[in-house]
Amino acid sequence: MKLVFKILFTVFIALSVASCIDELGVDTQEGRRILVVEGAITTLPGPHRILLSKSDKYGDVFDGFIRKETKATVWIRNDEGDQVFLTEGEQGTYYTPASFSAAAGKKYTLHIILANGERYISLPEEVVPSPAIDSLSFLFKELPTLDQFNPNTGIEVYVRWNDPKDTDNFYLWEAEGVYVVNTKPHLFEGRDANYVPVPMPKDCCDRCYVYDFSLNTVLRVFKDNLTDGNNNAQLAAFIPDDGKRFMEKYLVVVRQYSLNKTAYQFYDLLKNQLSIQGNIFDPPPATIRGNMINLDNPDAEVIGYFRASDVQIDTLYITRAEVEAPKPILQINDDCRVLENSTTTKPPFWK
């Protein structure tokens, strides 16, 4: 009898433990299709661009496609009720009229009605005035590398400005550049039928201007809580020396965007998440909430941020002679126009 009780007791304990296991409902087969909003308006003349797409499951390209949201009704409205409707250019890309620019001090909301009727609205984004850029300067920088024969060098571009006193100011910097490349098309070698190099000199072209859009690999944001009202200097861009960029002269264009507090928090969080490298010091993964709301389902997730910024622009020429230890010039035996974003037409602003 005692044995029977013991057996029954053990069975009940086992059943009770088993009954407490909840199934973890992780279903990775279906990807959620979340609206992704990318875009900003600035105080510069338009057209300004808003990109709309729906996310899909991460994985093989055949698992799902990131679909552009076409035929949406998109408009931007300020706090006085003036609004501008955007027109769709490429699929899922919506443009303001060229005449449209944001005004500092005003608040703007982005309104979206998707083709399926879903309605979205952004939280009001205030355009905070940005102080002017005082000056740009640069420093030669050598980064640590394991390759002692190929140093990792470049130019750090610093922006200096007078931060307005007694106001919380937030900044974002972006940069792009133009540089001259000299190549040797007359030394071009092709391949014969046996894939043996044979001289095939080209008549054109040995001098090009290359537009460099690859500088914004890092989000450069800043808040003035510790330097309020000071004359500040911050790193605005890093231009890697790849043997081409500083052949002769490099023009860097720095854009200083004002951010409001929520925009700064978004970009700062995004910057943190982008810095995850897979080590123990990484910040924990997090969902970053933007400023878009699904009006019909406020709990629905929307990815992205609609930003409205004031902009200040400055430019700086950096010659090869000014680079402390420039890399050897890369010899390119080809038409310079084969380089990405290159043109033989001298930019109208080039000095």
Next chain:
Amino acid sequence: MKILNSVFCIALTVAMSFLSCGKEEIVTDVAVFTEEVVYASGESVIMTGRMLAAGQIAVEDHGFQIDTDENFSAPLVVSLGEKEIPGRFVGETNMLDIRVRYFCRSYIVIDGEPRYGNVLEFFTLSPKAVGFTPKEGNPGIRLTAEGRNLTNDTHIIWNGKVVTPDKISAETFVEFTVPPIENLAAVYFKLVSQGDTLTFDKPFEYIIGTWNLEGPLNDPDKNTRHIHFEDGDEFVYGLGLSRGIMTSLVQVLNKNTLQRTTIVFPGTPTEGAFFNKTYFGGGSANKVLSPVAQLTLSKEFWKYENQGFVQLADMPVGLYNAVCLAAGNEVFVYGGELANRNRNPFIYVYNISTDSWSVHSATSQTFSNLYPAFNSGNFNYFVTPDRKTHRHDFVNDVWQTVADFPVIPKEDGISIELDGKIYVGMQATDRSLYVYLPDSETWRTKRTQPGGLVSYNTIGAWTNNGLLYVVRTESSNFINRFYWSFDPDGI
């Protein structure tokens, strides 16, 4: 006793095991905040609120209260119902009055007790009118008026009568059907939004003008590539090709009696000559059969006068299909082709007083008398196949592109001035007519010439007693010539 103890133990174990499997349903306390007024227009507002809690909640109702009174004595309630999970919520309403200060706060109801969030203040905006499109049209077309902060009760006052919108969208666009035309050709309509009357600075213009088929015109010629102009009471046309053959005949039609007189041109008969206001010249001395073959061009320049012709100073060069525009004491000749078929880059000007030619200036534009051209004051205008209207200030030699021509222009047709407005159209077999208003530098559409299956080509046009007369001939073999009158203001 032992058995009882054992039974008790088993019962207790079973009870505990069932309890341990139950889901933990801890209802936590909830805080509610009014986050932001995301959108405020004339009558609409969108607000966001947030409920903060450590876990699941049991809210019987949540939403927003809106009132003009800060104490919310008689609030408008935007109820969003029950909610079991905390987070953001959005409330909308479009029942507000324009230009009013409101207060809003979020609320939740738990166990029958309401709790309120912080109070936010906002102002509703004034409706306003921005514009409308199209600017002209026929009764029955869909017209879209654009405004801002338009309310749901927006309606249209059209010529004193109320028109109900077909659709109001985004508080911005009011679509409605243009009512039948009554006594006014141009209507300054208004929008009325919550009692605010909103006006536009320009009227909607009905497409008007009345056509009347006056009758046939007996004429044996079948002109193409010809010249035509009016001179006082006479409409003069001729030269060019008749039945495909070069002709030296010129017809003079009395505008009042429609009596036609045929006169013979004493100079070199040409086709593709330039002509305007009794002046004509240039052109090819032979029928042009190829668009590339070398031309034999005439440099002769003539003036029609009293059913005769006066030969004036020859042009410096021969030109084919050039544009001629007479203004004041000068006759300008633009564009056209040289004998080698290259474009003529120069503007030649003939001085009537001195009977002499000179080069006025050069232009990069290519002009041909196949397309509309006309003069108004110190400006010469040219419509090019890309729909552009180019304006040449010939006094200061300044070029400017003004309004786009409403359609892609076809060849030939009329360009004729009546009461300071320029009527252009009836090109090729087209029956449409447009008017250029130099004061506003705009094009407007006039009522299309009625027609059936028969297509007509234009011979020319004249004006008389405020009416426009157009002579057209059946396209098929250029037979059966008729003339129509057109009253530009006819409703």
